Amino acid sequence: MNRTRKGKQSSRSLLVSWVPYFLLILSCIPVFLINSSSAAEIVIGSKKFTESYVLGEIAKRTLTEAAIPAEHRQGMGGTIILWQALRGGQIDAYPEYTGTIGQEILKSDHASSLDEIRESLAKFGVGMTNPLGFNNTYALVMRRSEAQRLGVRTISDLRKHPELKIGFTHEFLDRRDGWRPLRERYALPQQNVIGIDHALGYSALANGSIDVKDAYSTDAKIEENDLVALEDDLHFFPNYEGVLLFRLNMSADAIAALRRLEGTLDEKGMTRLNAEAERTKNYTRAANLYFESGAGSPNTAGESFPQKLARWTLRHLQLAGFSLMLSVIFGIPLGIVASRGGAIGQAILGFASIVQTIPSLALLALLVPFPFFGISVRTAIAALFLYGLLPIVRNTASGLQDIPRSLRESAIALGLSPITRLWEIYLPMASRSILSGIKTSAVINVGTATLAALIGAGGLGEPILSGLNLNDHVTILQGAIPAALLALLVQWFFDLLDRVLIPKGLRL
Amino acid sequence: MSALIRLVHVSKGYADATALRSTNLAIERGKTTVVIGPSGCGKSTLLRLIIGLIEPDSGSIEFDGASVTADNVAALRRRIGYVIQEGGLFPHLTARANVVLMARHVGKSQEEMQSRLLELCELTRFSDNLLPRYPVELSGGQRQRVSLMRALMLSPQLLLLDEPLGALDPLVRAALQKDLKEIFARLRQTVLFVTHDLAEAIYFGDEIVLMNGGRIVQKGSVTDLREKPADPFVLEFINAQRGLASL
Numbered sequence: 001m002n003r004t005r006k007g008k009q010s011s012r013s014l015l016v017s018w019v020p021y022f023l024l025i026l027s028c029i030p031v032f033l034i035n036s037s038s039a040a041e042i043v044i045g046s047k048k049f050t051e052s053y054v055l056g057e058i059a060k061r062t063l064t065e066a067a068i069p070a071e072h073r074q075g076m077g078g079t080i081i082l083w084q085a086l087r088g089g090q091i092d093a094y095p096e097y098t099g100t101i102g103q104e105i106l107k108s109d110h111a112s113s114l115d116e117i118r119e120s121l122a123k124f125g126v127g128m129t130n131p132l133g134f135n136n137t138y139a140l141v142m143r144r145s146e147a148q149r150l151g152v153r154t155i156s157d158l159r160k161h162p163e164l165k166i167g168f169t170h171e172f173l174d175r176r177d178g179w180r181p182l183r184e185r186y187a188l189p190q191q192n193v194i195g196i197d198h199a200l201g202y203s204a205l206a207n208g209s210i211d212v213k214d215a216y217s218t219d220a221k222i223e224e225n226d227l228v229a230l231e232d233d234l235h236f237f238p239n240y241e242g243v244l245l246f247r248l249n250m251s252a253d254a255i256a257a258l259r260r261l262e263g264t265l266d267e268k269g270m271t272r273l274n275a276e277a278e279r280t281k282n283y284t285r286a287a288n289l290y291f292e293s294g295a296g297s298p299n300t301a302g303e304s305f306p307q308k309l310a311r312w313t314l315r316h317l318q319l320a321g322f323s324l325m326l327s328v329i330f331g332i333p334l335g336i337v338a339s340r341g342g343a344i345g346q347a348i349l350g351f352a353s354i355v356q357t358i359p360s361l362a363l364l365a366l367l368v369p370f371p372f373f374g375i376s377v378r379t380a381i382a383a384l385f386l387y388g389l390l391p392i393v394r395n396t397a398s399g400l401q402d403i404p405r406s407l408r409e410s411a412i413a414l415g416l417s418p419i420t421r422l423w424e425i426y427l428p429m430a431s432r433s434i435l436s437g438i439k440t441s442a443v444i445n446v447g448t449a450t451l452a453a454l455i456g457a458g459g460l461g462e463p464i465l466s467g468l469n470l471n472d473h474v475t476i477l478q479g480a481i482p483a484a485l486l487a488l489l490v491q492w493f494f495d496l497l498d499r500v501l502i503p504k505g506l507r508l
Numbered sequence: 509m510s511a512l513i514r515l516v517h518v519s520k521g522y523a524d525a526t527a528l529r530s531t532n533l534a535i536e537r538g539k540t541t542v543v544i545g546p547s548g549c550g551k552s553t554l555l556r557l558i559i560g561l562i563e564p565d566s567g568s569i570e571f572d573g574a575s576v577t578a579d580n581v582a583a584l585r586r587r588i589g590y591v592i593q594e595g596g597l598f599p600h601l602t603a604r605a606n607v608v609l610m611a612r613h614v615g616k617s618q619e620e621m622q623s624r625l626l627e628l629c630e631l632t633r634f635s636d637n638l639l640p641r642y643p644v645e646l647s648g649g650q651r652q653r654v655s656l657m658r659a660l661m662l663s664p665q666l667l668l669l670d671e672p673l674g675a676l677d678p679l680v681r682a683a684l685q686k687d688l689k690e691i692f693a694r695l696r697q698t699v700l701f702v703t704h705d706l707a708e709a710i711y712f713g714d715e716i717v718l719m720n721g722g723r724i725v726q727k728g729s730v731t732d733l734r735e736k737p738a739d740p741f742v743l744e745f746i747n748a749q750r751g752l753a754s755l
Contacts, residue, residue, distance in 0.1 A: 406592055406593075406594055406596050407596055407598065409556075409561055409592075409596070410590070410592065410596030410597075410598075411598070412561060412585075413559045413561065413585055413588070413590040414585065414590070414609065414610050414658070415582055415583075415585035415586040415610055416609070416610065416613065417582070417613075420613060424609075425598055428600045429598070429599065429600055431600075503600035503601075504600075504642065505598075505599050505600045505601060505602065505642035505643065505644065506599055506600050508642055508644045508645060
């Protein structure tokens with residue numbers, strides 16, 4: 001009888017000492033599931049707004065029809081992120097505008113000719129197609145009724161109405177051809193200016209929270225929401241001809257295929273495609289409209305919702321799971337070192353705390369310029385790993401520090417070796433605290449992983465982002481609800497894990 | 509017979525104060541030596557020096573004829589049993605796992621551990637039905653018995669007890685005092701017992717070491733202390749405790 005009791009005893013302590021391995025194996029599962037796309041594919045990027053998505057789809061389909069395998073990473077963020085990704089080779093091509101190239105990428109002070117732009121880009125190993133045929137310049141838009149009531153027709157007319165509330169996209173607020181120089185040129189008096197997401201701005205405009213916002217001249221929402229674009233009577237905005245930027249080391253076939261799109265899409269056509277995309281919530285279908293004959297062909301038909309949900313959820317779990325594994329692997333040893341205090345301990349806790357204070361979007365943007373990271377799943381995992389570190393490090397350290405001195409001394413006085421003391425006494429005694437740190441990390445990671453979509457890493461952030469962009473609540477909820485359920489599930493799973501992994505003597 | 513432990517000019521100071529002034533002390537084999545004194549007199553420092561939890565600033569400590577160094581202190585600890593006031597049992601391990609922890613690590617067989625365990629249960633009057641319990645499921649007195657079993661598991665040459673009965677209520681304390689005294693006698697155990705209670709010191713001590721202000725004031729039998737006090741403090745200490753007892 002005593003023999004069997006002893007057996008139970010050692011299996012329990014064995015189980016406890018296997019905690020880290022168990023977690024490691026658990027979170028390893030997603031790694032094997034991450035399947036990077038084949039290397040030979042042309043990767044097309046796009047910015048986070050409808051027109052860029054549609055152009056990305058058109059470019060993809062053009063390449064596919066020329067028998068060149070292509071992949072489209074949707075909505076990867078702003079100009080600088082895409083430009084860095086293009087230079088770094090994480091993407092091979094993306095849609096851009098001549099005005100943006102001159103102002104934001106090359107940072108030239110005067111309006112450059114196409115040849116000048118092309119020459120400057122070549123220094124970076126980047127080529128540019130001729131204009132695709134439409135000029136999508138910036139415009140300031142107002143509600144039609146309001147504009148008529150106040151008699152505002154041009155941007156100059158805004159001078160007479162300093163009380164108007166303005167909401168601009170963050171990019172427009174900071175651009176060299178954006179709000180600040182515009183205000184100077186027109187001597188605009190408005191003080192009440194806020195930064196707001198592009199798609200949300202339309203809702204704000206509709207409900208009167210703001211009166212004026214920035215828009216693109218081919219934006220289908222202008223028509224849809226009954227808005228008017230104010231005339232740029234002082235010719236402030238440069239030309240924004242739509243073009244494709246591509247890497248010059250791309251195959252000649254691929255370049256030739258993309259150049260076939262030159263001059264084929266005028267402003268009216270582009271506006272129609274944008275409207276179609278927003279109406280159907282399907283960028284592939286809108287792109288198909290461009291090819292007319294190919295519309296609705298089976299190989300480009302969208303996935304069904306369950307398929308998409310499965311793909312998003314799987315990727316979401318991969319992102320959160322793999323980053324959690326890294327946080328555990330690095331967090332627990334760092335926490336052990338930190339628990340000893342001293343300068344090194346302070347430094348570790350300080351570093352982990354500072355990382356936590358960086359906004360997640362900024363952390364992603366900071367990692368993108370590094371060659372190893374760029375626009376990739378790696379970047380998203382690295383950022384999530386860093387966020388997951390603090391709760392684990394802090395809880396491991398405090399769990400160990402909370403062990404009474406008398407018990408530490410008892411372990412030493414017994415003659416146990418330092419490794420045995422840590423492994424069999426201190427870590428099991430701190431297990432509740434360590435596990436609760438891991439739980440916090442897991443829940444944070446599942447939530448923060450939605451932001452991975454900003455750099456094209458996928459996950460449940462993808463529908464949230466495109467829903468935000470389309471101002472479509474149903475699409476947002478398609479991502480938000482599963483993400484919330486996942487967080488609850490993770491919480492519940494770890495509560496269960498507590499019962500298995502925390503030694504019984506500590507739970508009585 | 510030579511002393512088991514010998515302290516030669518051992519001193520220890522902390523940043524703010526001297527915890528132990530230069531001290532000489534020999535602990536005889538097979539006897540119970542009780543160290544007594546008011547709080548902060550240096551008695552706990554003395555014990556922690558012997559078990560190697562702290563190192564002396566000067567002087568040397570000899571255990572069984574060999575000088576204690578950083579290299580052999582880990583091995584020496586296995587020849588010393590240590591019991592503290594709250595028992596020092598690990599809460600995540602059962603009573604049994606606490607007792608056999610060290611034996612398991614030095615590679616004792618299951619059979620050896622089992623028979624030693626039953627022997628100790630009998631010796632300490634601890635029911636072996638309670639062995640699968642966790643420390644929180646045991647009473648204070650039971651915990652101290654388990655702690656004593658853990659200290660005795662590897663048949664140590666020296667048993668160190670740091671106020672082992674201090675946290676117990678009077679009835680439990682009296683029962684355990686009686687059992688402890690029997691155990692020491694049965695095992696002919698060398699014991700170093702720290703307490704602040706004079707009655708307890710008189711009950712256990714073959715030899716009493718009275719400390720004050722980081723030094724040993726007097727060492728001897730209780731009669732020596734009473735009849736030939738080395739210092740006015742000795743009488744003061746004895747009378748203070750007596751005064752309390754006669755209340």
